[in-house]
Structure formats: structure tokens, C-alpha cells
Amino acid sequence: MKTWMLRVWRVGLLSGLALAAAPAHAFIAYVSNEKGNTVSVIDTESWTVTKTIKVGQRPRGIEFTRDGKFVMVAVGDDDTIQVIDAKTQAVVDTLPSGPDPELFTQDAAGKVLYVANENDNTVTVIDLEKRARLGDIQVGVEPEGMTISPDGKTLINTSETTNMAHFIDTSSRQIVANVLVDARPRFAEFKHDASELWISSEIGGTVSVIDPVKHEVIGKVTFEIPGLRREAIQPVGIGMTKDDKTAFVALGPANRIAVVDTATRKVTKYLLVGQRVWHMAFTPNEKYLLTTNGVSNDVSVIDVGAQKVIKTIQVGELPWGITIAP
Amino acid sequence: MIRWLAGLIGFGLVATQACAADPVTIGVGYLGVAGTRSTLSLVEQPAENDGVAGAKLAIEDNNTTGKFLNQRFTLEERRIKESEDPVQAATALAEHNSFIVTDLPPDALLKVADALRDRGTLLFNAGAIDERLREADCRANVIHTAPTRSMLADALGQYLVWKQWKRWLLVVGSHDEDKLFADALRRTATRFGAKIVQERTFEDKGGARRSDSGVTLIQRQMPVFTQQAPAYDVLVAADESEVFGAYLPYRTWDPRPVAGSAGLVPRSWDAAQDQWGAIQMQNRFIKLNSRRMTALDMQVWTAVRMIGEATSRTNSGDIRKVTDFIKGPDFSIAAFKGTRLTVRDWNLQLRQPILLVDGRMVVSVSPQEGFLHQVSELDTLGYDRPESKCKLK
Numbered sequence: 001m002k003t004w005m006l007r008v009w010r011v012g013l014l015s016g017l018a019l020a021a022a023p024a025h026a027f028i029a030y031v032s033n034e035k036g037n038t039v040s041v042i043d044t045e046s047w048t049v050t051k052t053i054k055v056g057q058r059p060r061g062i063e064f065t066r067d068g069k070f071v072m073v074a075v076g077d078d079d080t081i082q083v084i085d086a087k088t089q090a091v092v093d094t095l096p097s098g099p100d101p102e103l104f105t106q107d108a109a110g111k112v113l114y115v116a117n118e119n120d121n122t123v124t125v126i127d128l129e130k131r132a133r134l135g136d137i138q139v140g141v142e143p144e145g146m147t148i149s150p151d152g153k154t155l156i157n158t159s160e161t162t163n164m165a166h167f168i169d170t171s172s173r174q175i176v177a178n179v180l181v182d183a184r185p186r187f188a189e190f191k192h193d194a195s196e197l198w199i200s201s202e203i204g205g206t207v208s209v210i211d212p213v214k215h216e217v218i219g220k221v222t223f224e225i226p227g228l229r230r231e232a233i234q235p236v237g238i239g240m241t242k243d244d245k246t247a248f249v250a251l252g253p254a255n256r257i258a259v260v261d262t263a264t265r266k267v268t269k270y271l272l273v274g275q276r277v278w279h280m281a282f283t284p285n286e287k288y289l290l291t292t293n294g295v296s297n298d299v300s301v302i303d304v305g306a307q308k309v310i311k312t313i314q315v316g317e318l319p320w321g322i323t324i325a326p
Numbered sequence: 327m328i329r330w331l332a333g334l335i336g337f338g339l340v341a342t343q344a345c346a347a348d349p350v351t352i353g354v355g356y357l358g359v360a361g362t363r364s365t366l367s368l369v370e371q372p373a374e375n376d377g378v379a380g381a382k383l384a385i386e387d388n389n390t391t392g393k394f395l396n397q398r399f400t401l402e403e404r405r406i407k408e409s410e411d412p413v414q415a416a417t418a419l420a421e422h423n424s425f426i427v428t429d430l431p432p433d434a435l436l437k438v439a440d441a442l443r444d445r446g447t448l449l450f451n452a453g454a455i456d457e458r459l460r461e462a463d464c465r466a467n468v469i470h471t472a473p474t475r476s477m478l479a480d481a482l483g484q485y486l487v488w489k490q491w492k493r494w495l496l497v498v499g500s501h502d503e504d505k506l507f508a509d510a511l512r513r514t515a516t517r518f519g520a521k522i523v524q525e526r527t528f529e530d531k532g533g534a535r536r537s538d539s540g541v542t543l544i545q546r547q548m549p550v551f552t553q554q555a556p557a558y559d560v561l562v563a564a565d566e567s568e569v570f571g572a573y574l575p576y577r578t579w580d581p582r583p584v585a586g587s588a589g590l591v592p593r594s595w596d597a598a599q600d601q602w603g604a605i606q607m608q609n610r611f612i613k614l615n616s617r618r619m620t621a622l623d624m625q626v627w628t629a630v631r632m633i634g635e636a637t638s639r640t641n642s643g644d645i646r647k648v649t650d651f652i653k654g655p656d657f658s659i660a661a662f663k664g665t666r667l668t669v670r671d672w673n674l675q676l677r678q679p680i681l682l683v684d685g686r687m688v689v690s691v692s693p694q695e696g697f698l699h700q701v702s703e704l705d706t707l708g709y710d711r712p713e714s715k716c717k718l719k
Contacts, residue, residue, distance in 0.1 A: 100606070118606045121390055140394065141387045142606050160603065161631075161660070162391040163638070178394040180638060183660040184603075203660040229703060231665040253664075 027283045028086070028325045029290055030071045031299055032059035033316030039073060040299075040315035041089055042290070044283055044324075047301060047311050051089050055082050061103040062321040065128070066110030071323060074101040074115070081115065081126075086325065096133045098124040103187075103321075105146040105155070107170065114155055116143040123157050125173065137173055139166045145188040145199065149212065158185035158199055165199050165208075167215060177215040181208040187279075189238040189247075191262070200235035200249060207235055207249055209265060221265050223251060223258055237279035239289055241304070248289055248302075250277040257291060257300075259307055271309055273300035281322045292319040349398040350643040352388075354630055355419035355426040356381050357412070357438070358453070360405040364535050366572040370685075372620065377429045377452065378403050379615040380623035384630030386614065388637075395638055399630075413441040420447045424645040427629045429453030429622065432463070439465040448649050450629035453622060456506070460673040461709065464716035469652060470675045471629045475510040477708035478592040481680030481692035482562075482585055483514035484706070488694045491559035491583070492520045495552070497574070500529045501567040508564040511586065518697075523556045530569045548577035555580065562586040589684065592692070595624030596683040601691075604662035628661050628676065635659050664691070668702070673716040677704035 026045035032055075033040060039059060041051040056075030063072055064086070071084040072095065081101055083093040097104075098117035106113050106128070113126040122136040123143055140162025147156045148170070155168040163185060167177040182204020189198045190212070197210040198221075207221040223233045234252030240262070241247075247260040253276050259269040274293025282289050282304070289302040292315075299319060301311035362372045373379070381401055388399040402423055406415045412434040419426055420442055427450040428435055436459070439449055449468045451459060455475050459468070486492070494515060498508040508525075515522050528551070552561065552574070561578055563586040565571030571588035583589055597618035600608065611619040619627075636648045636657065651657055653674065658666040663679045670677060682690045697706040705711070 100609075118603075119609055141390045142603065159391075161387055162394070163635075163660075164391070164394060166394075175394075183635075183658060183666060203658065203666045205666070231702065231704075 029281065029299075030062055030064075030073075030084070030323050031292055031315050031319050032062040032073050032321040033297075033318055034058055034060055034294070034320040035318035036316030037075075038316040039071070039084065040319070042299065042313060042315070044288065044290075047313055049313065049315060052316060053084060053089055053091065055084075055091060056080065060320045061101065061116075063104065063106070063323045064325055066106060066108075066326070068326045072104070072113070073321075074104060076100045076102055076118070081113075093131070095126055095128075095131055097126065098122055098133075098136065103144055103146045105148050107148060108152045112170075114146055114148070114157075116146050116157060118142050118144065118160075121159070123155070123168070135173065137168060137175070139168075139175070140164050140178075144186050147188040147190055147197075149190055149197075150192060150194045154212065156188045156190075156197060158188055160184045160186065160202075163201075163204075165197070165210060167212070179208075179210055179215050179217060181210075181217065182206045182220075186236050187238050189240055191240060191244045192242055193244055195244075196262075198238050198240070198247065200238055202234045202236055202252065205230060205233045205235065207238065207247075207260075219265050221247075221249070221258075221260055221267070223249075223254070223267060225251075225254060225256065225270055228254055236277075237291070239280045239282055241282075242286060248280060250280055250291060252276055252278070253295075255293075257289075257302065269307055271302060271307065273302075273309055274298045274312065278319070279321050281324045283324055284326055290322055290324070292322050294318050294320060347396060349392070349396045350637075351398050351400060352392075352633065352637055352643045353400050353402065353423035353425070354381065354385065354633060355416075355423035356401060356403045356428075356626070357416055357419055357426055358403075358405050358429040359431070360407050363568070365568045366535055366570075367685075370572075372622070373617055375615065376620055377622040377626045379611070379617070380452075380619070380625070380627035381427060381630050383611050383614050383623075384627045384634065387610075387631060388634030391634060391638055395641060397637055397643065399634065401630075412438050416442060416447075420445055424448065424643075424648075425450065425633050427452050427626055429626070432456045432459055435459065435468070436463055436465070439468050443467055446645050446649075448645065448652075450632070452625040452629045457510070457709065460675045461715045464673045464718055466674070466718040468674060469629070469632070469669065470673075471625045471632070473594050473678060473680060474675065474708050475507050476513060477678075478680060479507065479510035479514040480517065480707045482590065482592040482682060483511070483518045483520060484692045484694040484697050485590075485682055485690050486560055486562075486585060487518045487520055488696070493558045494520055494522050494560055494562045495555050495558040495582075496522045496525045497552075497561060497563045497565075497570075498525060498527050499565040499567050499569050499571075500527060501569070503566040504564045504569075507566050507587070511562055511564060522562075523558045526551070526555075528565070528570045530567065535568070544573045545577060548573050549579045552577075553579035558582060560585055561589075563588050590682050590689060591684070592680050592682055593621045594678060594680060595619065595621040596681050596688055598683060598686060599662070599681055599688050601688070602662050602664040607662050624661070628659065628667070631661070632657075632659050632676075665704070667704075670705075670711070672711050672714050672718075674718070675708070677702060677707075679704065680707060 057077035061074040081095040100119040140159025142160035145158035182201035184203035237250040274296035276294035565587040
């Protein structure tokens, strides 16, 4: 059974066939539950949890493979990344990450995976086809946020205690620049046109906007919510619309998603979601944005056009990451 | 093995700093007292390197960041015996180090602070919890990363009040520090609406902390000592001297929980703390020092990280610039406590959440929900600006 699935997973990756993973309007979201050691599968037509998959210890970073056939989930306390077959919704394989993987990103072709390993200050490079570890890149203390530039040439890693965004050349695998940002940078997101890189700082309470060519902070998004103390505003996940006009920023224990006009870098609206909101994912048609709310154990559904929260779905214990089938 | 080989054959991926210039060296001194005190519980006996182990980790963390900024951090450690002059030791350290982290008794710290004032050395008090160092005896060249007794007492008091355990039986040791902690607890009770139903003093008659038949005797003494108390919810012990506190849990005449110096204890840090990314810090610490991290280790780590944070933000090793930045309004430090820590500008005390621990688990973290403040909820812990007697000079 396991060998068979393993083969399918490898063939799936190698073939590169474009497969329709879901019908036009129903999408499938996978949510990692950090404390529950499970992944909840959500159907976006019925907005219900259709399956709960048991995974390893402390699942956090979660992402579909580019072909939509598999879901990779970092199980930090098991020091590995597990692979879930999206068809059978069962764990079929593991990837050789370094110790305590948390977040990861893949190149455009879906062939190389870059993993932030919090415990040993490295980014691990993995060949997805061969499932082999290609090497490590030394970065700052507690690497966390990971993203890749739209042209695939630059890998960004943020380190939480060093407080930097490291710019890594993906061909030479060398650090080419380090940009200091506010305390505890957790998440990195490029604009689709590659003109700006946004980095959230959880303890600093800001989002830094970086010019990726000059390697300079060119602006900062700040947040202010009446009646809420400054310390409670802890930006983590960032979602950017395809037209790059609107950014959504999860504010952690402020229990809100900030809607940011990217031209003025000002917040236009705060949407109340569940408690300690971590990460988010758009449906491919960008109609909905789903957020994981750690402390209230649920997922909020935001109507992107209306900028309104329309639904809350109970998932497992301490939901953390989320990915939606392409 | 295969994994390692693949890694080796594949790539030698070590990022190197292209900068050719010599790195800026930032010297950090550590000044502590030789020897360790004796605790009632053998598992709580501090290690020889208690405190300085935190400095070593922070120096490593700072250097990982420093390699991207061409900054290098060094640590020079000095332990003095009781007979030695702290000023002499501190002056020698100050020759090569602009920053000195101390774990000294209050009077020794004040002597050092005054002796080094004109030199511009910045001191970090990581060990002394005495209120007076932040109040009447505050100094402009001393930043405090250790919490104060009033912060610890308030953190505990907020939780006990939240729990509706408002009737306290206060048992105080006979040493000066015990009395100071009792003062802080009385202040807390008044602030947060708890009632001290009775106070008892436990005299230190100079008994040994280790004995072969100890438990039998303690089991007879403690119930008797705590009997005939007025109705109370929780026994609060003030025993910094480690004479009786740890003997109280499970041995009180009435079946009541114990808090304060034993039972539920307020601390700046604990080896069980794993929230807010702390697990990575705990793992790093264990890997480096082969033991678990104590509150003193954390207070020292925080001090050295504050130096690193300020030198990276100012991109400078200049003592003046770094000091101004740490004392300025834009400074904050992340220390795995779920919120940014900042410096109280009126007395240079680091604001911080306080953990309530039972020796195995973190039971809660104060400030508790509902204790509000117009500036920072962290200022519901300890003496606040309007009460302060500190005049920085």
C-alpha cells in the first residue's frame, strides 16, 4: 500500500501533468492544527470539515505542491515534512528536512523546496523529485519566514531573533544582502509584480516594505486599533491580491485582519476574525480569504470583494497554517 | 549518514561576509559573585555557571547576527569572592568592555555604578531584585533586566485574586530579604483587594538543609506550625532565604495551596516555558550548556541581547549611541514572552510579563486579563511612574 502510494507521489511530481484538482467553484483547503497534530480538510462549497488527517508532532507550515496533487506539512517536533496525497487524503511520504522545520517555500517549477529550520539557524534545500537534501544555507538566529521572488532568482528568509530579511541567490545559494527589520520577523510576501517585498514583524508590530532591488526598507505599515493596547497588535501572515492593490495582514492576538491599501500603505479596514489569527490563503478565484485563528480553534472566511467575514468553521486544536488546492 | 554525505557532496553552502574591513568588536563583561547559595530542593540547586551561561548564549546569538553587520561580540567573565572589592574588579572589566552585566548584591552594585559613572560604562543589573535600586537608589547608568520584588508579588497577586483566592495566610522568614518580599506582598494585597488574614514568622534557627532523616521531622513540624489559622484560601510564603518555604506544600494543617517562595512561584523565566517560540531558545540553551535555563540565565541573556539589539539597530558599537538608543523611546526587545519588552524611562527597569510556575509547568503568565493600564498593561506589575521615588542621575 505504502509503496504504491509512494510511487504515485513520485510519478505525480515527475509527470508534471496539469490535473484539475477540483471543480470550478469548490475548493479544498488544508489546515494544520499545531496542538491537535492533525490536518483539517475543508470543502469551500459546503464550508464544512470533510476530513481530519492524523499527522506528526506539531504541524505548522503547510503547502500544496505546484501540481496540486500533494500537500506538504512541516511537523516540527518530528523533524520532518510529511506528504499528504490530496486524492486519498492520507500521509504517504516524508521529506528529509533539517531539525524543527516550520515554514517552507518551493521554486516556480515545484522542484526545489527551501525549508526554514528554526533550531539550527539554517535553511535546508531539498530536491523534491529525488527527495534528497541538497545542502544547507547558514542564516540568522531562528529562521522562519520563507518566500521566493516571482522570477525565482531570489529566496527570502527572515530570522526571528536576528531581525533580518536575508536575500539568497537561488543559483549560487549565497546570501547577497541582509535587511534589518523590526523585531521578530515572521512572514515574507512579494508583490506579484516583484516591485516590493513585505515583511511582518510580530513583536515590532509593523510590516516593513522593502525595495528588493536596492535592499532597503522604503516604507512601513503601522496599525492602530482603538481600545486595543499596542502590544496586542502582532502582525504575522500576509496575503496580497493578484492585482497587488490590496494586502491582508493577520494581527495575531489583536484578533483582526487589517486590510491595507498598498498604494498608500494605510489600513482601510479591520476585520474581526477569531482569536490569535496566524495565517491565511485565498481561494484560487480570489473570491474568499480563509484565516486560521489559533486560540479559538476555527477558520474565518472573508468575502474578499465585500471585505466582510461571512463564516466561521471549527477545525482542530490551535489551527496554524492553511493551503488551498490550486 | 547518507543525508550528510549528500549534503557534503552537493554543496558547501556557508554564507560568508564579503566585507573586508575588520569587524567592530563589542566587549561585554560579566561580574558575579563566586559560589552558589544552598537551596532546600536539591533539584533547584543553581549550577556554577548560573547566569553567565545565558550570557554565552546571547553572545552566540549576537554573533550570528553580527556576522551580517560586521560586528563581533566578546565576553569577559569575572567572579568575585565576598572579601574582594567589586569596584576593583569592575574597573578592570571596564578597561576592555563598554557594557557590564552584573549579578551583585545591591550595595556592591551601587559602589560599582558610582565608580564607573564618569567612564560611561553601561551596567545591566541582571541579578538584584531589590526595589531600592529602582527607587531611592536608582542610577542613570544601570539598566535592570531582573524584575523587582513588587513586580513578582503583583504578578502572583493578580493571579490569586483572579482565582478568587483572596484570603492569604502570610508566613514570613526571619531574614531581611524575606521581610522585603513580605513588604511587597502586603502592598500587592492592598492594591488588588486581597486580605492577609494573619501573619506568622518562621524563625531561622540555623538548621542544616540536608539531613538523612529530614522528612520525618519536617512532616511533624509543618502541620503544627500552620494549625489554628483563621479561615484562609492560600498560604503565601516569603522565604527568599530558602529556610522553610519548600517544606510547606502538602504539609499545611488545613488542605490549602501554597504560593510565593514555594508552590506557585513568580519568576521571570522557567525551564518549562515553551510558548511564543521559547522552545527554540530552550533548545539552543540546552545544546550549549548541557543543562536547563534558569530565571537568572534569562535575565542575563536578555541584557546581552539588549546590547546586541541596540548595536544592530544603531549599526554602531559606540557606547554613547547605544546607551541613548536603549534609553530612548524606540527601543524594544523580543524575549519569548509573547510581547515586546521595553524600558521604563523613569527608572530604567525592563517591563516584562512574569511567569507563575510550579516547578514542572508554567501555570499562568501575568499581567492577568482585566488588569488594565493607560500606558502598558505591564505597568500593572510593580511600582508605577506616579509612585516612583527615582530621580535618575
